[in-house]
Amino acid sequence: MFEVRLHGRGGQGTVLAAGILAKALVAEGKHVVAVPQFGFERRGAPVAAYLRASETPMRAMTNIYEPDCVVCIDSSLPRVVDIFAGLRAGGTLVQASRLAPQDIAVPASVATVAVCDAVGIAREVFGRPITNTVMLGAFARATGFVSLEALERALEETSFRDAGLAQNRRALALGHAHTVVHRVERREAA
Amino acid sequence: MNDVVEKTALLADPAGERIVPGTDTAVAKKAPRILVCDGNEAAAWGVVLSRPDMVAVYPITPQSSLAEYVAQFVADGVLDAELVEAEGEHSVLSVLHGAALAGARTYTASCGQGLAFMFEPYFRTPNLRLPIVMSIVNRDGITPQCVWGGQQDAMTVREVGWVQLFCETVQEVLDTIVMAYRIAEDRSVMLPVNVNHDGNYLSNGIVRIELPDQTEVDDFLGTPDVNWHAALDPDRPMGVDPLTGGATGPGPALFVGYRRGHCEGMQNALRVIVEVHEEWARRFGRRYAPLVEEYRLDGADHALVTIGSMAGAAKDAVDAARDRGERVGLIRIKTLRPFPLDALVAALDKVRAVGVVDRAVSYGWNSGPVHQETLAALQHCGHRIPCLSLIGGLAGADLTQTHFERAIAETAKLLDAPCPREPVWLNAEDR
Numbered sequence: 001m002f003e004v005r006l007h008g009r010g011g012q013g014t015v016l017a018a019g020i021l022a023k024a025l026v027a028e029g030k031h032v033v034a035v036p037q038f039g040f041e042r043r044g045a046p047v048a049a050y051l052r053a054s055e056t057p058m059r060a061m062t063n064i065y066e067p068d069c070v071v072c073i074d075s076s077l078p079r080v081v082d083i084f085a086g087l088r089a090g091g092t093l094v095q096a097s098r099l100a101p102q103d104i105a106v107p108a109s110v111a112t113v114a115v116c117d118a119v120g121i122a123r124e125v126f127g128r129p130i131t132n133t134v135m136l137g138a139f140a141r142a143t144g145f146v147s148l149e150a151l152e153r154a155l156e157e158t159s160f161r162d163a164g165l166a167q168n169r170r171a172l173a174l175g176h177a178h179t180v181v182h183r184v185e186r187r188e189a190a
Numbered sequence: 191m192n193d194v195v196e197k198t199a200l201l202a203d204p205a206g207e208r209i210v211p212g213t214d215t216a217v218a219k220k221a222p223r224i225l226v227c228d229g230n231e232a233a234a235w236g237v238v239l240s241r242p243d244m245v246a247v248y249p250i251t252p253q254s255s256l257a258e259y260v261a262q263f264v265a266d267g268v269l270d271a272e273l274v275e276a277e278g279e280h281s282v283l284s285v286l287h288g289a290a291l292a293g294a295r296t297y298t299a300s301c302g303q304g305l306a307f308m309f310e311p312y313f314r315t316p317n318l319r320l321p322i323v324m325s326i327v328n329r330d331g332i333t334p335q336c337v338w339g340g341q342q343d344a345m346t347v348r349e350v351g352w353v354q355l356f357c358e359t360v361q362e363v364l365d366t367i368v369m370a371y372r373i374a375e376d377r378s379v380m381l382p383v384n385v386n387h388d389g390n391y392l393s394n395g396i397v398r399i400e401l402p403d404q405t406e407v408d409d410f411l412g413t414p415d416v417n418w419h420a421a422l423d424p425d426r427p428m429g430v431d432p433l434t435g436g437a438t439g440p441g442p443a444l445f446v447g448y449r450r451g452h453c454e455g456m457q458n459a460l461r462v463i464v465e466v467h468e469e470w471a472r473r474f475g476r477r478y479a480p481l482v483e484e485y486r487l488d489g490a491d492h493a494l495v496t497i498g499s500m501a502g503a504a505k506d507a508v509d510a511a512r513d514r515g516e517r518v519g520l521i522r523i524k525t526l527r528p529f530p531l532d533a534l535v536a537a538l539d540k541v542r543a544v545g546v547v548d549r550a551v552s553y554g555w556n557s558g559p560v561h562q563e564t565l566a567a568l569q570h571c572g573h574r575i576p577c578l579s580l581i582g583g584l585a586g587a588d589l590t591q592t593h594f595e596r597a598i599a600e601t602a603k604l605l606d607a608p609c610p611r612e613p614v615w616l617n618a619e620d621r
Contacts, residue, residue, distance in 0.1 A: 019396050023226040026398045032226070034396040038338050038586045059502030061359075061391040063588045 001058075002145060004051045005067040007083050009074045011043040013132030016158070017073065018049035021136060023154035024146050025053050033058050046081050053145070069143060072096060073135040075119055084109060094142045094179075096131050101182030108186070114142030116179040125171045126163050133168045137175025148176055222400035229360045229392035232399055233299065233325050233385070234259030236367030238269045239407040240323070243294035243414075246274035246282040250304035251337040252389035253327040257299060271297075279308035283322075287311060290320040291422040291430065295371065295414040298322070301389060302329030305343045315382045316351035316452060318431060321374030321416050322382040323367060324352075328498065328549070329389045330585045338586025339389030341498060344526075345550040345559040351452055353383040353459050354527040358501045361399045362478055363387045365470060368402070371411055372466045378458040380419055388499040388549070390586045395499075402474050410473055456528040463525055481530035483522040484537050486512060490519035492543040492601045497523045497560055500547060500582075500589045507594030518598050523560065534567045543576045543609075545601030547594075547616070549583040557581075557613050576609035582616030589616065 004021070008014030015036040022034040030053045037048040050064040069092040072083050078095075087093075087109045095104060096118035104113055116138035118131035125134075133155065140146050155168050225235065233256050237245065245264070247257040263269040272289075276282045279300050286296040300308055305326060315322055330340025344354060353373060357363045363385065370383040387393060417423065420430050434445040460481065467480035483501075486508055487493060496504050501522045511518045521537045521544070523530070538544060548558020555562050557579035565577055580597050583589040593616045600614050 015394075019226070019228075022396045026224070026226045032397060035391060036394050038390050038394075040337075059359075060506050060591060061388075061395045061499045062503050062590045065590075 001052065001054045002069070003064045003067045004053075004069045004071060004139075005064055005083075006049045006051070007070065007072040007074065007077050007081060008047055008132070009043075009077065010039075010045045010047050012073055012130055014047050014073060015049045016160075017071075017132035017136055018051050020133070020151065020154045020158055021051055021139070021146065023157055024150035025051075027150050027153060028146065030054065031057050033061060035061060035063060037063065046077060068092065069094065069139075069145075071135055071139050073118060073131040092143055094135065094139050096135055096138075101180055106184065111184055112142065112181065113184060114138060114179050114181045116141075116175050118175060121171060121174045121178065125167050125174065130162060133171040134175035137172040137177070138179040141176045141179040142181050148172070222402065225399050225401055226396060227360070227399065228255075228394050228396045229357075229363045229387050230256035230327065230394070231259050232360045232364040233327075233367055233387065234263060235401055236364040237297050238263055239364075239402060239404060240297070240368050240371050240411060241269075241295065241408070242271050242297040242323075244272040244274065244286065244289040245269075245297045246276050246285045246289075247298055248276055248279050248282050248300070248304060250279075250301055250329075252329060252339065252393040253299050253301045253304070253325070256325060256327060256393070260297075260299075279304045280311060283308050283311035283315060283324075286322050287315065287318065287320060288422065290322055290416055291318075291420060293414075293417040293421065293423070295375075295416060296320075296322045297324070299325035299327060301327045302331065302337070302343045305347065309347070312347065312352075313350055314431075317448065319380040319420055319452070319455070320382055321371070321380055323370045323374055324382065324384050325363075325367065326384050326386045327389050327393045328386050330550075336585040339391060339393070339549075340584050340586070341386070341388070341549040342551065342584075344384060344386050345548075345552075348527055348559065351381070351456070352527060353379075353381055353456070353463075353525075354386060355383065355463075355525055356386045356498045356523065357392065358499055358522065358524075360392060360395060360397045361476065363392060364399060364401070365474070365476060365478070368407055368411065369466050369470055371414075372469075373459060373462050375414060375416055376458070376462045376466075377418075379455050379462050381452075381455050381459060386498065388583075391588075392499045406473060410469070460525075460528050460530065479522065479524055481523075481525045482533035482537055483520075483524060484540070485520040485522065487519035487521070487537060487540045489517055490541050491517040491605055492545070492598075493519040493521050493537075493541045494594065494597055494601060495521045495523065495544055495546040495560060495564055497526065497547075498549060500549065500594075503589055503591050504547070504594040504597075507591045507598060510591065510595065511598050516598065516602065518602070526560070526563070529563060529567075531567055531570060534564070535570045538564070538568060538571050538575065539573070541575065543578075543601055543604035545578040545580050545597050545604070545614075547580045547582060547589070547597055549581075549589075551581060551584070556611070561613070576604040578604055578609055579613035580616055581613050584617065587617040587620060593617070
């Protein structure tokens with residue numbers, strides 16, 4: 001079982017990203033449950049989506065409280081939401097940020113930090129900061145849990161309200177290519 | 191409107207024939223098409239497969255995306271139906287009354303406050319014996335403000351006379367919508383059916399599902415014949431909805447005939463629901479308990495009674511408790527109306543205590559509606575057993591395995607202590 005929590009803001013496509021990731025993982029033979037956190041549909045408001053993947057069928061249609069991985073597709077969100085709540089020890093953070101991974105403050109539960117300048121890439125590709133497919137590329141790069149090919153095929157099965165397939169393909173590829181992954185080394189106390 | 195454009199392209203028949211899902215000649219006949227979608231999209235595909243002649247809808251959270259999917263399917267030619275975007279739910283169902291009386295197979299979906307606004311024609315639908323299928327994407331009631339899941343809407347209307355089915359999974363949502371037409375249009379039933387799926391967790395929960403083959407569904411459903419008994423048809427003039435009673439009326443017997451006939455139709459539905467689920471399992475390979483599901487009741491001392499999507503996490507909790515050596519099982523109610531008395535009594539007879547988990551409130555009884563229904567059924571059991579009310583999952587609140595482990599522990603206490611009168615509020619401490 002692998003549990004992911006995606007954080008973003010309304011309008012960035014967080015919930016859609018969970019659906020695309022679900023399609024890709026199912027195509028790779030996994031069982032998936034993806035449930036969005038429920039909130040009013042307001043542009044800019046914090047939103048979250050949960051995704052659970054397993055080699056065996058799952059029955060529980062529930063939220064996720066102890067994720068293995070947190071994907072944050074908005075750079076300013078960690079200032080207003082505790083994106084690390086419940087993250088399992090040895091967990092992974094995939095963060096949209098221009099900072100170097102070493103410069104991102106993370107709690108002790110985080111073992112891997114991956115960063116991607118998703119806003120910069122999205123501005124170049126879409127002309128606005130819609131970061132969802134960029135960060136799916138970053139997630140694939142950081143975790144290796146899903147292949148880029150499966151995500152590309154999942155994009156082809158998705159219709160996008162604000163952009164075309166070619167743009168999203170490019171965003172995915174750029175997100176994958178421009179993600180820096182850093183393993184956190186913790187010094188033992190003397 | 192995810193996926194619709196691409197799917198439509200995939201579904202287009204190269205010969206230019208009617209565009210229908212599952213008829214791709216490149217696909218082997220028995221190979222199902224796989225979708226990764228949420229419960230609202232699954233419901234919309236169930237509608238597509240059922241080929242209604244007319245759909246009328248008004249959007250309301252969390253039903254809205256279902257209405258949008260159906261509208262998109264009509265716009266794309268995936269569903270060949272007349273779509274009425276009415277100005278409100280009262281008109282939605284009134285439109286469908288006329289359509290059904292004119293012989294159309296019909297569909298709508300609503301929930302919560304939308305259902306409340308629909309109540310006047312909703313009340314008349316079963317009395318007119320119109321086999322309309324309607325999804326309720328279950329939503330809790332206001333006030334305070336709430337657009338989230340909960341079954342207060344469906345529970346509040348459970349005495350109106352519709353058949354009420356409650357789904358556990360996204361796949362079951364799709365399958366049950368198709369089955370609902372067979373049940374509704376059965377000549378011994380001729381009643382409207384609500385297919386309930388929980389708002390949020392089923393309406394927006396995404397999983398892998400299989401799309402049945404259209405030609406096989408056509409064969410399963412047969413040709414609709416929905417107004418042989420009550421019609422607005424110049425070639426067959428008849429009185430529909432006559433005035434009863436009064437000084438010059440036909441006397442009480444006519445009204446009694448309507449009410450008794452309605453009750454008989456509901457009782458017939460118990461048999462038809464079982465038959466239709468059995469045929470579905472035979473044709474499509476997916477078997478659902480039609481009335482009441484018994485899960486790990488063998489050798490059980492106590493059991494939870496559940497309804498709707500909560501059963502998934504509840505079964506995980508039962509498995510965990512069984513692994514610890516606890517003798518616990520689960521009962522899931524699929525059919526709430528007509529009430530599956532014999533099936534529930536047969537399940538209750540196997541245990542010595544039950545805890546009923548409701549996703550709605552019975553204000554009058556300080557418990558939950560399904561708890562009250564279970565208490566009524568216990569009157570028919572061979573032995574008297576304690577029955578605890580637990581209420582959770584209101585207004586979109588999550589019901590996790592942890593909540594059900596507590597529910598199991600509270601139910602186990604009944605084996606050697608008196609049953610509390612107060613309900614257990616499962617989310618009372620969740621912040």
